[in-house]
Amino acid sequence: MTELFGKGVSNGYAIGKICFMGASSPKIKKKTIRDTKSEIVRLEMAVNSSLDSLDSLYREAVSKVGQTEAEIFNIHKMMLEDDDYQTFIKSIITTELVCAEYAVSVAKEKFADMFSSMEDTYMQERAKDVRDVSDRLIRKLMGKEDNPSLLSGIIAAEDLAPSQTITLDKSKVSAFITQKGSSNSHTAILARGMNIPAVCALGDSLSDDFDGKTAIVDGFSGKITIDPPKELILKIQQEIKNEKESSAIFRKLIGKPTVTTDGTKINLFSNIGGLSDIESVINNDSEGIGLFRSEFIFLGRNSLPTEDEQFEIYRSVAEKMKGKKVIIRTLDIGADKNAPYLPQSIEENPAMGLRAIRFCLFNQDIFKSQLRAILRASIYGNISIMFPMIISKSEIISTKKILFSAMSELSNDGIPYNNDIETGIMIETPAAALLSDILADEVDFFSIGTNDLTQYTLAVDRQNSAVSDLIGENQSAVLKLISMTAFNGRKAGIWVGVCGEMASDLSLTEFFIKSGINELSVSPHNTLRLRKKIREI
């Protein structure tokens, strides 16, 4: 048994096998063999299985991102089926009496060098593909899964970018454990949204040697137990059962109003990343969607979603919510959220760079097509638009100009939309909080993004586990900005909500309500717990 200690960032227990994700090139041991015939059979089986994987990746890519983008998987298939490539691997096995994994790794380098030395730049690029396809074959030989959507169990990684997590099949994942990350990183937020335990900041103690081992994840304390003894497994199984029973208590609050003891109504909304979260929103009796992180539609794919694709998603969310409020936050790309096809450059300080509204004002075609999609969907339900990372009044004015231009384009084309659509901004920079009296005149609502507001107020990188402990003890500066924003919003007659992770911290609920916050938006699984708390205040 081995114990590792990190930071619990999403509560709960999980028992399962560790599955290391995204280990770039598998580590190979050069093993000698005697039976070359059965080694070649093993190789052929792995080739066939890799071809099947590439077929299913091709089909998945066609449906998600289109034929052109999917074509890469056909190129990989051709490389894998190539006679010269296969004959070379087999000859290494038979002449050097080595295992297939090692023979493939030799072929990988030889063929990659061959492509790299060609004159044609297109052919030079193929070096990367032959490396990819060889690594896939090696992973197959090692019995490791290589399609992210087929990964299951306790997903381990150095860190998980939102673009990676989006490709996982969430129903198969029982926990996340990472070497890096912190409580406000998007992996932690995603884990809480999925209601699965997560532990981050495990550092180098989380080695890929643990791949395939059984482990217990304790998301409360941040402890990982590898190769746990049987008695501990039984104890944790009982804890998991107890947890389920106590969550049944919260379900009694379904259908009950979210009001304090003195009758103040609080709008209890949910944060979502896409259509797949709606089921949980409805099951947990959420009263609306306070934050739809629309950038998740843009992640985990190789091309820009079209206006029509986006429209279908927004329309479907609005329809499924049956008239309840759906606040769509416009594209908040940048910092840790990146898509390979978007015009993003490498930045020294990406969290303070061209992200969110700055990216959109810089790339107005992308922004306008999203706004058109949201506007078109607005007649199918109760949609509001929210702009992220605002720092000034002039940014709101520039943003609204593009919104009005999208509206007049639709009017000219005779396409219907709600021309009285509610618009708001996120308060997630100290500048926005400090100017909230002025900004309140420009919008219909404020939603406080405490994750970024904390990061920018305390100068604590939300991705960096080394400084994450500074947050708790220094929260008062952030709370002061929240009070100020709520006060200025109320004075101007607009509503103010909180959609960052602080909204689900029950020790702050009373503070929010006393400050005059009208709406709290949390991950769907936290809705009923928060309703119980509000009804007790």
Ligand code: PEP
């Ligand atoms: C926030 O910053 O609090 C927020 C809700 O936005 P995100 O976590 O997506 O940056």
Ligand code: MG
């Ligand atoms: Mg934010």
